[in-house]
Amino acid sequence: MSFDVAAIREQFPILKREIDGNPLVYLDNAATTQKPQCVIDALVDYYTTCNSNVHRGAHRLADEATRRFEAARDIVKDFIHAPKREEVIWTTGTTEGINIIANGLSQLLSTGDEVIATGMEHHANLVTWQQACKASGATLKTVPVTDDGELDQTAYEALLNERTKFVAFPHVSNALGTVNPVKAMTAKAKEFGAWVLIDGAQGAAHCKVDVQDIGCDFYVFSGHKIYAPMGIGVLWGQASLLENWPVWRTGGEMIATVTLQNATWNVLPYRFEAGTPNVGDAIALGEAIRWFSALDHHAVVAHEKALLDYATELAENFDGLTIIGNAKHKIGVLSFVMDQGHPADIGFLLDRQGIAIRTGDHCAQPLMTRFGVPGTARASFSLYNTLEEVDILFAALKKVRSMLA
């Protein structure tokens, strides 16, 4: 299978848009990816032909909706190589998946226990553990980040001990693009019997995810960063843990029996799926993953690497520009600052030229503090971006530089 970027782009209607007469150059993929026509069609088709509430309907539409909804769960299971379909829990996104686990953790830990997160977290994978530690009396420790934007593995090993109960880290940093050695880090945590959660928000669309190979206990990601709609995501967890993990939201669907004073809980995955689920978006996520999985993964990775390598080369030769994050293993993200102006000004002036990037702290304030910057300008790449778009970005940055000088 070869990788035809022009044919891929044809499938994304939004990429035909113009901004003030300029062709849209969409380089904000770490924030959210665009959606191929087949995903948009899957959503429209669901609402056009079989919109219905799942699992309890005694009619054809409910049967069809349930079948498509549960088939999407199987697609996710295969995609991340989960051992069991009931381990795939629908959430609203990465943030909710982490909160479900943090809510339970706050009830399972006590004073003297330790939790490890890292200095490169998105706030979703940090503030949650801060709160769980505050509620339980446990202590939060964080792995420092090196000057290159990698996790300091020596420091990580030094933090691990028999009090370590839980370890959380990102698969890929949203702010720097660093790909972390998740399998090795998981193995080290497992030497001390700690549970491991991986924030896969930026991993799922760029890295092969095999939860059994990685050996982690929990893996979370968001649909909207992997070509699916917003409002749907996945929490995967080992059944043996999730079966006993404290429940999160309570209400319909997650119960087995209810009396006026008491309730018992449903089996997985429904134990964590209180209320009417987001059926249409789950089906669309299934379609997005089906579409993405049909591509040649190696070719996708090679293409995205070529984009980042080229952008990095141009950035390194661009006067006044400093790249933040030079990890050996990086994907998808070029974060930078410029001597001539604040990241917000860079973003504004690029937008005038049709180029969409993100500026600011990227929900990673401790990481920005670590690098001594208020924020960065971040161009983030996806499989539909082209080398020509990288050229357009740098030609536009030249204009920005002279405007700000």
Ligand code: PMP
């Ligand atoms: N973690 C990382 C690494 C992210 O990039 C993001 C989204 N920017 C999140 C967590 C949160 O994802 P969501 O907002 O979809 O819940």
